[in-house]
Amino acid sequence: SQTIHQWPATLVQPVGSPLSLECTVEGTSNPNLYWYRQAAGRGLQLLFYSVGIGQISSEVPQNLSASRPQDRQFILSSKKLLLSDSGFYLCAWTTGNTIYFGEGSWLTVV
């Protein structure tokens, strides 16, 4: 079966600290992978998407970066977090017209 795992589920980090959120997919190969952020009271914003290993498209200028070191692994990172990075981060992948979301990661920057 096809599944997607995302961790950690919750994270409280001080301003200026680094970040690493990881997402892995099982049961498929060469998926399209996405990172979204949902800030409090706001909609879902596409941050990055990837159609293959090492291929990352950034949708908005920001303090974050993404990497895809393996076919089914997608990592969201930051070298120095800002308060405005707080939010709910979702990893997703697609096959055909089916979209699968991870469980999400709540990030609070303090």
Next chain:
Amino acid sequence: GNSVTQMEGPVTLSEEAFLTINCTYTATGYPSLFWYVQYPGEGLQLLLKATKADDKGSNKGFEATYRKETTSFHLEKGSVQVSDSAVYFCALRDSDTDKLIFGTGTRLQVFP
């Protein structure tokens, strides 16, 4: 670029009222269209989808028709329930790039 525009919320209705949440899109090519729902404290769930013009997606009493002539995909339900209270997201998937673009979401509040 591609974009999705949803009506602003919150939408407040009494139980058994008729629901419409408007969604329009801008896209090149022939995108697939989706409605997602996010219940309080939970992640996003696919509600319904349509992959080509004039298709109607339906699920749990909700319907939306892919209207290419008006570039719309409005969500409707004939009789809402309190349990339908959630945030609803309209989304499109670009046929050329596979990018998924979401609207800002519309909060629905249904009161008994």
